[in-house]
Amino acid sequence: MAEPTASRRSLMLVLHDVAPETWPDYQPFVQAIDDLGGVPMTWLVVPDFHHRNPLACSPSFCRLLEQRLARGDELALHGYYHADDSPPPRGPGEYFMRRIYTHEGEFHGLDQASALERLQAGLALFGQQGWPVAGFVAPAWLMSEGTRQALRQLPLRYTSTPRHLYRLPDFTAFDAPGLVWSARSAWRRKLSKVISDWQCRRWREAQTLRLGLHPVDMRHASARNYWLETLQQLLAQGREPLTKSAWLERQAVP
Template identity: 55%
Template structure:
């Protein structure tokens, strides 16, 4: 494998951040902190599956604010992170909402519903005084209604597994993601192969992302993979940055 230049970077994105998932992530975060030079983007869900109200948990909010103080980023990641819309009516929608994921909250809803949830999330961040640049839809799935809503709201970016998108124009920038499917043993075995191949394919790109999920932390194979991947990238000279860092560096800092 060729040696990366000092300009190459990686982004660690922790998905599904909520009080309910913190115990999964805590040992991983402690290990990253021990490395001393890993910044992370925390994808925060306001009310995870209607069962984990992030903004009603003072201890959890204090922890998130401590992450901001360390230079990490907080990102709005859906609102409920579950698909409560009426049952799918087409084969395509059935595949996307029942086979691909049950958590595509922002895939089936219309523009008004999307805007209402996004505005509620924006207000929650504003009440805490948290900077908010990005929105990432659960499972990276956005329907037309969500895309239209994002064009009229003060987000700087959104993303899917392969790209960052500047808002409101949806200008695409290729920044691919390593991600695991950890729910079954055969999926974990396949994920290691796919990610090893993808990491080799991305070795010349300026930036790669890692999309981590709470379930990754529950299995030795996926958890150990992320530990080693990040440590290897640091050893190879990659810099760690957040999504906001990337936009400041590559697109330009937001003007107020």
């Protein structure tokens, strides 16, 4: 485990599942963040969300993402379809991960060749748009060993899991704990707040902290307000907002 470089404490605001159909969910929240001023965001972009949102067919949304880059935000690759369309799971463990924990673990069951093909397709799309890309985040943070091997072959600088950022290609791990909600139902939202409040206290002195937002969070006032208030509290504590790439650039090479 690599040690983060000693510096001002930071935070990273990360928008998951970015696609044309999820933009209406995010738009009011993004405007609220823009109104705060000086808070860069990392947008996890899905090239064809659930096989129905090809970015190539959404030029206005692509222009929006270009505008975000011009503001200092970062775009990262977030799967390709964000949907698990691999063969049916085998065994109870795989069934739990792919049917109960999530139906969107696109890269959980892929072999190296399949993972490499999708990653290269995603990077090609970014290249066609002229978007710089340094990072890949697997949907639901689930990566097969084949995916990890594929990532070692590509010109990407990082990937991440809920607790760590990994510098590629050697997967050097850096502590970067993250908060995330499950907002699909009222009881999940209540439990998420309890857990996130506890994690904020636990990680109060952490060098960095990630806020991992999802479109469903934006559909519920309790979740949306929680993220905005938590961000403001962390900024008031003196944390510096950074994109993932900017944060990683500050970390010492072992």
